[in-house]
Amino acid sequence: MKRIILALTLLSMVAALGCSKAYYASMEKIGYDKREILADRVENAQESQEDAKEQFANALERYKSVVDFDGGELEDKYDILNGEYETSEAMADDVRDRIASVEDVADALFDEWSEEITQYSSAKLRRASQKKLTATKRRYGSLLKAMKKASSKMDPVLAAFKDQVLYLKHNLNAKAIAALEGELGTIRSDVESLIKEMEKSIAEADEFIKTLE
Structure with a gap:
């Protein structure tokens, strides 16, 4: 319990400072090194992507329900679609923030690791550590590429959703619904690509x- 309280206190202090370096130093003082922080942040980014994936799938279903409009208040349909867009x-913003936090700690970890490799007196251990660093950076590179590619797929979907929300807002009539239906195929394809x-x-x-284990 004391450790948790100390961690929260340090976190609040570092948050006020707004400095990543100070944050990592504070966390290391209570037993959390950059490797652990990186693993945690990757898991958080992973969870954020899972949530986003489900949300975009749900938004698509909502979009379909609006397209299949058969009576009722069009303004209600707009409210539903706008809510899903927002x-x-x-x-999407959360996913981007999580990816940025992963990049931040990964850069700090790899810089520290590279510097510490030069401190080995044993050539054998130095080579082994360098090999591990190279492998870890390569795997991280694949991860970052995948995360950013997935993140970029959100943009056209959000743009399309926004267009439809704005169009429906300014044209609350049956013709507006017909126009939305014409875009359904493209949006469905974009969402499926995003989920993939x-x-x-x-x-x-x-x-x-x-x-990292």
Whole structure:
């Protein structure tokens, strides 16, 4: 319990400072090194992508329900679609923030690791550590590429959702619904592509975490 309280206190202090270096130093003082922080952040990014994947799939279903409109208040349909767009946008922002936090600690870890390799007096151990660093960076590179590719797939979906929300807002009539229907195929394809890339990224995260264990 005392350790948790100390951790929270240090975290609040570092948050006020807004300095990653100070944050990592504080965490190491209570027993959490950069490798552990990286593993945690990759897991958090993975969970964020899982949530986003589900949200975009749900948003697509909601979009379909609006397209299949058969009576009722069109304004209600707009509210539903707008709500899904805003939630999807928030999820996308969270995914991007999580990826940025992974990059931050990974850069710090690899810089520290590279510097410490030069401190070995044993050539054998130095080579072994360098080999491990190279392998870890290679796996991390694959992970980061997958995460960013999946993240980029969110943009066209969000743009399409926003277009439809705005169009429906300004044209609350049956013709507007017909126009939305014409875009359904493209949006469905974009969402399916997004989900596919998210799943690849999530799998890459699993593999990367294994290399840190």
